[in-house]
Amino acid sequence: MTAVLVIEDDDRIRLALLLALEEEGYAAYGAATAEEGLRRQRDSPADHVLVDLMLPGLDGFECIRRLRRDDDVPIVVVSARDDTHDIVAALEAGADDYVVKPVAIKELSARLRALRRRGRVVAAAVPAQVFGELEISAEAGEVRRAGRPVAVTRTEFRLLCELAEHAGRVLSRQQLLRRVWGYETGDERLVDVHVGRLRQKIEPDPGNPRHLVTLRGLGYKLQR
Amino acid sequence: MTAVLVIEDDDRIRLALLLALEEEGYAAYGAATAEEGLRRQRDSPADHVLVDLMLPGLDGFECIRRLRRDDDVPIVVVSARDDTHDIVAALEAGADDYVVKPVAIKELSARLRALRRRGRVVAAAVPAQVFGELEISAEAGEVRRAGRPVAVTRTEFRLLCELAEHAGRVLSRQQLLRRVWGYETGDERLVDVHVGRLRQKIEPDPGNPRHLVTLRGLGYKLQR
DNA sequence: CGGTTGTATGACAGTTCCGTGACAAAATCC
DNA sequence: GGATTTTGTCACGGAACTGTCATACAACCG
Numbered sequence: 001m002t003a004v005l006v007i008e009d010d011d012r013i014r015l016a017l018l019l020a021l022e023e024e025g026y027a028a029y030g031a032a033t034a035e036e037g038l039r040r041q042r043d044s045p046a047d048h049v050l051v052d053l054m055l056p057g058l059d060g061f062e063c064i065r066r067l068r069r070d071d072d073v074p075i076v077v078v079s080a081r082d083d084t085h086d087i088v089a090a091l092e093a094g095a096d097d098y099v100v101k102p103v104a105i106k107e108l109s110a111r112l113r114a115l116r117r118r119g120r121v122v123a124a125a126v127p128a129q130v131f132g133e134l135e136i137s138a139e140a141g142e143v144r145r146a147g148r149p150v151a152v153t154r155t156e157f158r159l160l161c162e163l164a165e166h167a168g169r170v171l172s173r174q175q176l177l178r179r180v181w182g183y184e185t186g187d188e189r190l191v192d193v194h195v196g197r198l199r200q201k202i203e204p205d206p207g208n209p210r211h212l213v214t215l216r217g218l219g220y221k222l223q224r
Numbered sequence: 225m226t227a228v229l230v231i232e233d234d235d236r237i238r239l240a241l242l243l244a245l246e247e248e249g250y251a252a253y254g255a256a257t258a259e260e261g262l263r264r265q266r267d268s269p270a271d272h273v274l275v276d277l278m279l280p281g282l283d284g285f286e287c288i289r290r291l292r293r294d295d296d297v298p299i300v301v302v303s304a305r306d307d308t309h310d311i312v313a314a315l316e317a318g319a320d321d322y323v324v325k326p327v328a329i330k331e332l333s334a335r336l337r338a339l340r341r342r343g344r345v346v347a348a349a350v351p352a353q354v355f356g357e358l359e360i361s362a363e364a365g366e367v368r369r370a371g372r373p374v375a376v377t378r379t380e381f382r383l384l385c386e387l388a389e390h391a392g393r394v395l396s397r398q399q400l401l402r403r404v405w406g407y408e409t410g411d412e413r414l415v416d417v418h419v420g421r422l423r424q425k426i427e428p429d430p431g432n433p434r435h436l437v438t439l440r441g442l443g444y445k446l447q448r
Numbered sequence: 449c450g451g452t453t454g455t456a457t458g459a460c461a462g463t464t465c466c467g468t469g470a471c472a473a474a475a476t477c478c
Numbered sequence: 479g480g481a482t483t484t485t486g487t488c489a490c491g492g493a494a495c496t497g498t499c500a501t502a503c504a505a506c507c508g
Contacts, residue, residue: 074342084328091334096342097321098335104308110315111322118298118320118342153484170365184266189466190486196467207467215365216465216494217378223364377495413455414497420456431456440454440505 003027004112005046007037007063008078009055013101017050017078020105026112034058038066045073048112051095053079053086061093068094074115078103129164131211131224134202136164145202155180156198159191163212163222172219195220228336229270230254231261231287232302233279237325241274241302244329250336258282262290269297272336275319277303277310285317292318298339302327353388355435355448358426360388369426379404380422383415387436387446396443419444 004026008014014030021028029046031037034055041049049067053060064075077090077098087098097111129136135144141157143150152160158180163171171179173188181190195214199206212222228250232238238254245252253270255261258279265273273291277284288299301314301322311322321335353360359368362385367374376384382404387395395403397412405414419438423430436446 084331087328087331088334091331091338094341096338104311107308107311110312114315114320115342117318118339155485169363178266187487189488192466193468193486199467214466218365218381221365379496411498413499416455417457417497423456438455 001025001027002048002112002116003029003046004048004050005037005041006030006050007032007034007055007060008050008052009033010052013052021109024105024109026109034060034063034066037063041067041073042070045071047073048115049073049075050078050108051075053077053081053090061089064090064093064095074112076108076111076115078108129167131164131167131222133204134211136160143202145204150201152198152201155194156201159194160198160202160222163220167222167224170215170218170221175219191220226272226336226340227251227253227270228272228274229261229265230274231256231258231279231284232274232276233257234276237276241329245333248329248333250333258284258287258290261287265291265295265297269295271297272339273297273299274302274332275299277301277305277314285313288314288317288319298336300332300335300339302332353391355388355391355446358435360384367426369428374425376422376425379418380425383418384422384426384446387444391446391448394439394442394445399443415444 002025004021006014006017006021006028008017008030009032011032014032018028018030029040031040034051035058037049037051038058040046051060051063051067055063058066060077060079064077067073067075074097075095077095078101079086079090079098080101082100090098096115099108099111133146137143143152143157143160159176162176162179173191176191177183177186177188195212196206199209199212203209203212211224212220214220226249228245230238230241230245230252232241232254233256235256238256242252242254253264255264258275259282261273261275262282264270275284275287275291279287282290284301284303288301291297291299298321299319301319302325303310303314303322304325306324314322320339323332323335357370359371361367365381367376367381367384383400386400386403397415400415401407401410401412419436420430423433423436427433427436435448436444438444
């Protein structure tokens with residue numbers, strides 16, 4: 001169950017939001033002040049936080065900054081003010097989205113889903129990734145196993161980076177052909193061959209791969 | 225330099241957006257149709273894509289779906305229509321944000337920054353559906369029982385996903401044949417066999433299934 | 449309770465899918 | 479320009495998977 005914390009001082013709006021969110025299948029709970037919201041989020045973190053900008057005491061911007069300091073939780077501002085300065089300031093403070101009241105609950109729900117999806121995306125520009133005794137440094141263009149450099153070719157390296165970028169997720173041979181080779185179509189066996197060669201270099205026992213595994217009928221994935 | 229692709233058929237709006245984005249320090253370039261945009265993104269991927277919904281030929285929704293199929297690039301819809309249905313549909317199709325024209329360039333820029341920041345969050349946890357001690361992760365192409373990976377075949381996996389997608393509801397053998405195998409008609413015993421094999425793997429006591437249960441005369445369902 | 453219908457399961461053969469070694473073309477190095 | 483490395487193609491063998499069938503079992507019904 002996805003939990004949502006709503007920080008909003010207006011009782012009626014807060015309650016309406018909570019009800020609507022519960023209707024959508026979220027576990028929703030509220031806080032009337034920034035201080036209370038921060039405390040609740042610290043004690044039992046929600047998966048999303050909705051926050052109003054105009055709050056008594058600590059204002060919404062400061063609330064966002066403090067939430068963001070502790071946490072990567074997706075923050076959505078729900079504000080009555082449709083003003084570029086507010087929007088920019090809120091996003092700069094660390095919010096992920098900004099919607100204007102009154103907001104359709106379906107839209108809000110869709111935006112929360114989009115944020116969750118986005119949150120899963122692994123960044124391309126991670127300096128070095130570690131998979132057990134395997135290290136991949138995209139910037140240095142280098143692969144190490146147990147601290148020792150491994151000589152991989154350019155194609156193998158690109159393939160490995162592509163898999164590392166989506167670590168834990170299956171990539172089909174088609175996707176790999178497109179992303180690594182730029183082929184729109186082509187012989188999928190090509191992928192097999194390069195995966196095989198890569199395994200010879202990075203897996204201690206290439207016959208029983210531990211990181212670069214095959215998912216029969218689906219494709220390959222790199223796992224920790 | 226951050227590159228942005230703008231897919232928008234109205235020349236004046238597109239040029240205005242491109243100029244404004246360049247002013248903000250982006251490398252911006254445009255496409256007047258979805259087809260052209262998809263091609264450009266495939267040939268030389270941008271870091272962000274802005275897309276209008278009303279495009280000649282292939283419409284914006286389809287364009288989003290195709291972009292998303294190949295790529296994790298952040299997609300922002302820039303549309304003249306402020307309509308909940310459009311917003312929800314666009315986000316469901318795979319967009320990450322939706323802004324209404326006319327849009328302040330500062331806001332757009334702030335939203336792009338927010339998306340980049342969000343994208344950097346490394347997601348260790350691949351999302352999974354949970355049924356008691358059973359976990360199903362479509363992205364990882366993996367099924368776990370009590371935390372331990374279970375090897376299932378592609379057909380079994382598809383079958384399980386289909387049942388999970390309609391968790392708690394009965395699916396008839398006909399429906400499963402159609403959805404999992406794509407058969408319009410066929411021997412319903414086939415479903416039994418695969419359900420049986422799946423039970424051997426995911427149920428602690430396959431003789432007394434707790435999650436993947438039979439509803440005599442109706443079909444099968446997956447329950448928590 | 450016996451008949452009927454619906455479901456579970458083991459065996460099996462045909463098929464699909466994957467890993468690998470060999471080899472030639474292409475690229476790179478020196 | 480020749481040697482070396484890298485890349486892509488091919489073919490083969492083996493492993494894994496799929497669908498069919500037969501049989502046994504369980505649930506339902508009058």
